[in-house]
Amino acid sequence: MKASVIIRRFFTPPLVVSLLYWRRYGAKVSPRAEVELTDNLEFGPRCVVSSFTKIKATLGTIRIGSDVQIATQCFLDAGPGGLYIGDHAMIGPLTCIVSVNYSYASLGPVALQPKTSKGIRIGKGVWIGAGCAILDGADIGDNVIVTPNSVVSRRIPENTVVQGNPAEVIFTRR
Amino acid sequence: MDAAEPMPVIEDDVRRILAATLKIPPETVAPDTSPDNVAAWDSMGHMRLVTAIELELGVRLTMEQVVAIDNFAALCRIVAAARGS
Numbered sequence: 001m002k003a004s005v006i007i008r009r010f011f012t013p014p015l016v017v018s019l020l021y022w023r024r025y026g027a028k029v030s031p032r033a034e035v036e037l038t039d040n041l042e043f044g045p046r047c048v049v050s051s052f053t054k055i056k057a058t059l060g061t062i063r064i065g066s067d068v069q070i071a072t073q074c075f076l077d078a079g080p081g082g083l084y085i086g087d088h089a090m091i092g093p094l095t096c097i098v099s100v101n102y103s104y105a106s107l108g109p110v111a112l113q114p115k116t117s118k119g120i121r122i123g124k125g126v127w128i129g130a131g132c133a134i135l136d137g138a139d140i141g142d143n144v145i146v147t148p149n150s151v152v153s154r155r156i157p158e159n160t161v162v163q164g165n166p167a168e169v170i171f172t173r174r
Numbered sequence: 175m176d177a178a179e180p181m182p183v184i185e186d187d188v189r190r191i192l193a194a195t196l197k198i199p200p201e202t203v204a205p206d207t208s209p210d211n212v213a214a215w216d217s218m219g220h221m222r223l224v225t226a227i228e229l230e231l232g233v234r235l236t237m238e239q240v241v242a243i244d245n246f247a248a249l250c251r252i253v254a255a256a257r258g259s
Contacts, residue, residue, distance in 0.1 A: 010183065018240050148216055161218075161221055163218055169225075170222045170225055171221030171222070171224060172225070173226050174236065174237050174240075
């Protein structure tokens with residue numbers, strides 16, 4: 001790891017990170033959030049990242065649209081497949097969004113096996129309830145509501161309400 | 175027939191679907207069965223109920239009708255109206 005990356009990642013005060021993202025994108029990042037300072041991460045204007053949320057864009061890019069709200073204690077991690085969140089999306093507290101996965105093709109420690117990453121897309125106007133897990137390969141259509149504690153790892157049609165593990169459509173918005 | 179009473183034509187079907195969706199005994203479903211007296215009839219139960227009604231009875235409710243369902247009798251009336259339209 002380059003010295004400049006180490007300094008940027010570990011020695012930049014959180015308040016400076018918040019000010020830089022506010023100045024660059026107009027995003028309001030809590031100084032108590034742990035948001036990586038990197039060109040891999042882009043915010044749209046008026047985004048809000050609440051305290052104790054961690055956003056990691058070391059392996060891939062994260063593109064967050066305008067007016068996105070990310071509540072407290074979330075974890076966002078992008079693999080090479082990337083992570084996209086559309087405008088006006090709302091991410092509830094304690095939600096994990098991780099666009100990286102491990103292969104388990106051979107018997108043995110999973111941690112020693114190759115990582116895979118298809119990427120995650122979260123459409124415009126999506127509302128993700130508290131405690132959800134959005135896993136690699138998830139493709140959530142516009143205006144979807146994901147009810148609390150649901151697990152999403154595949155395509156969800158737009159304008160639907162989904163629930164459960166795996167998340168299934170329980171209602172179509174109209 | 176009293177306006178508050180469910181319509182007999184579809185009452186049995188709607189009762190069966192409501193009981194199965196909310197996991198309550200069909201014999202306990204009365205005209206005043208509502209979110210106030212069935213714990214499973216919460217906001218998500220309501221959406222599951224509407225989806226089950228639409229799938230099984232082949233109707234399509236408007237959002238105004240969805241939000242107007244406040245008890246079993248109202249559900250039967252709304253389904254009857256949707257079938258007639």
